[in-house]
Amino acid sequence: ETGVTQTPRHLVMxxxxxxxxxxxxxxxxxxxxxxxQSAKKPLELMFVYSLEERVENNSVPSRFSPECPNSSHLxxxxxxxxxxxxxxxxxxxxxxLAGDYNEQFFGPxxxxxxx
Amino acid sequence: xxxxxxxxxxxxxxGRAANxxxxxSTISGNEYVYWYRQIHSQGPQxxxxxxxxxxxxxxxxxxxxxxxxxxxxxxxxxxxxDTAVYxxxxxxxxxxxxxxxxxxxxxxxxx
Numbered sequence: 001e002t003g004v005t006q007t008p009r010h011l012v013m014x015x016x017x018x019x020x021x022x023x024x025x026x027x028x029x030x031x032x033x034x035x036x037q038s039a040k041k042p043l044e045l046m047f048v049y050s051l052e053e054r055v056e057n058n059s060v061p062s063r064f065s066p067e068c069p070n071s072s073h074l075x076x077x078x079x080x081x082x083x084x085x086x087x088x089x090x091x092x093x094x095x096x097l098a099g100d101y102n103e104q105f106f107g108p109x110x111x112x113x114x115x
Numbered sequence: 116x117x118x119x120x121x122x123x124x125x126x127x128x129x130g131r132a133a134n135x136x137x138x139x140s141t142i143s144g145n146e147y148v149y150w151y152r153q154i155h156s157q158g159p160q161x162x163x164x165x166x167x168x169x170x171x172x173x174x175x176x177x178x179x180x181x182x183x184x185x186x187x188x189x190x191x192x193x194x195x196x197d198t199a200v201y202x203x204x205x206x207x208x209x210x211x212x213x214x215x216x217x218x219x220x221x222x223x224x225x226x
Contacts, residue, residue, distance in 0.1 A: 042216045106160065
């Protein structure tokens with residue numbers, strides 16, 4: 001248990017569906033992150049939030065839409081995805097965005113399959 | 116962030132020490148060395164980090180060479196549950212956001 005939970009753990013969706021991934025951290029952290037991990041590829045950072053403000057968007061297609069309503073919750077809204085978007089989506093949090101100690105705590109991930 | 120090089124895979128017998136090397140020859144003076152691991156189908160897990168001095172915690176030890184161009188993560192008594200991909204990451208603490216995970220080393224601990 002890292003203090004970061006993600007739901008659902010597994011998701012299968014069609015290309016025309018709309019779904020959302022949820023992340024919650026119980027650590028009192030101020031920064032939250034979405035990563036994508038495709039098969040046999042390194043982790044790719046998608047979005048970063050600090051105190052509920054988006055601070056980075058790494059050229060992610062608009063079919064992925066993040067939302068951070070408060071510092072404990074982070075969502076990733078999905079619509080009209082492609083089969084190549086199938087991957088493990090990981091959420092992480094850290095005490096703050098930068099500083100002396102920047103350990104990130106990861107959730108277990110959501111395994112997404114797009115048919 | 117400086118680039119790191121790790122062997123793609125290693126084996127270790129259960130109960131023995133696992134020594135995972137990492138080369139970071141272009142590391143600069145203010146860059147830290149971090150180690151994470153990822154057990155299959157789980158999120159990455161922080162292990163340890165250091166700047167110059169050797170570090171030890173309940174999970175592992177980190178040995179950084181004097182010139183800081185390489186480091187070794189040591190799991191003193193490897194167990195089957197230590198089978199995972201281990202990532203060595205070099206970064207400046209105020210460089211912002213991403214942990215630049217490379218391909219890491221896939222460690223297999225065998226009975």
